Amino acid sequence: DTTKQPALRLSRTKNLHFAKAPFPGFSAEALIRESDTAARIRSDEFALILLDSGNHSAKVVAKKILNSLLSPFMINNQQFSIGSSIGIAIYPQDGSDSDTLLQQADRAMYFAKNNNKAYAFCTPELDEEGKRRLEIEQGLRKALIENNKTGPVELTLVYQSKHYLHDNSIQGYEVLIRWQHPELGIISPSEFIPLAEQTGLIVDLSRWVITQASLQALQWEKDGIKFKNLAIKISAIELINFELAQNIISQIDATGAQREWIEIEMTESAVMKMPDVSIKFIEDLVNAGVLVIIDSFGTGHSSISYLKTLPASYLKTEVSQ
Template structure:
């Protein structure tokens, strides 16, 4: 317990100076349309290069940031940086589609969250339709009435909403028609079971079918094999994201990927 407490204190102290010392950066992972093979967007993922520890795993510092409230200034930086980068790509004529940013429960509960998002879009010049905000099922359902209002206010200016890690939270399906959701992301654990589970891909198939029936875009996370791609395509999954197409990479490398395109899908 003492070791855990010391570790947390060290991480917290380092996080407090990380923004001022520009130790954070964003990497981007492509999302690919499974019919056309074209990149449809990217997820912005936070990376922290500590001057002594090197690259710090998100699992090590994100929980500390959320517990201490530091996720608020960090989250604002991530959102602003992702929107600025997306606008740069658009200005270069690169087909970025939508940039996806993960939003925590603490951020969503802030009274000024909507106004902050609008301000960032205004300051960066990024049209709302090019921004996609990702939240988990549990975050969405924590305060359904409040969150429904927040989602709709940003939906009204074109911002998209995605439910991340779908199937791992409340697993209650009735809420999907009650919120202005655009995207369901199938959790990577269900994608990996396509080839390894005793009932290969049953949950992934169910999520895809439900998303199709509700006219939602379905994105499979953690795709690593062409067998998984074929399974997903046969069941009309819309998009995929994973190491098969691209690892999370810095912005300059991602710009080259936008030009060259990901590995080609078989016809």
């Protein structure tokens, strides 16, 4: 009925990384009317369409969703709490088609997330920042696809040597990722890694890094180049995947590389966010022959006594200035 000119509200939530099934206690359908629509766009992205609604109605629904996510829930006997950010775009003022409205809702969502707000409406001021974020997200998705093909690549790995202080001999290498965007130029990891974590692309990105680093280690071994091991950082967000350790082991094995050539590096803060899950993850890797490094140890709230429970291979501490 075009005479009603219904308002379209699109809300997208983030940090809901449970691809196989919805988590207990949350049902978007229970929070909206029969005339509204709830959809899962990707594993960690959801959209709502609220017909014949005003700003107030959108706020009410957003608050209901946020409140429903406050209660902790259990998965595999582990307790989790979920945070979420919601962006709201309005038809027709924020866009006249679904693609534009989704992009505008994305911009509002990222604004809410970056400014510690529960939800935000789309505004003209968000356009420039949102356009770049969207361009980087889309570019990263494309780069990950293209890097798995033959031809020019945008993503590359560089290897930074680690040295013993007493004789300056090489102890190993840290694996660093670089991105040369065809139009935006060099994009700093400090910009695209957080975005990858927020969009869930960090999973594919880490998988690519582990595979490429393992292949490089294998090639160096064949060429007689001594490198000892390669250290690869993983994100705290990835720890929510209970099969992460086995996936990493399988990736290394699939390349033909030796497990002891690879070090998996994670920060102390990542460990402390989910200590039980982290310890199990570290144990699985170490027992399989993969080295594990705890980075920035001593900068968080853990104590030296906590060392007894960490089966890590090495610790890295921050030097105070």
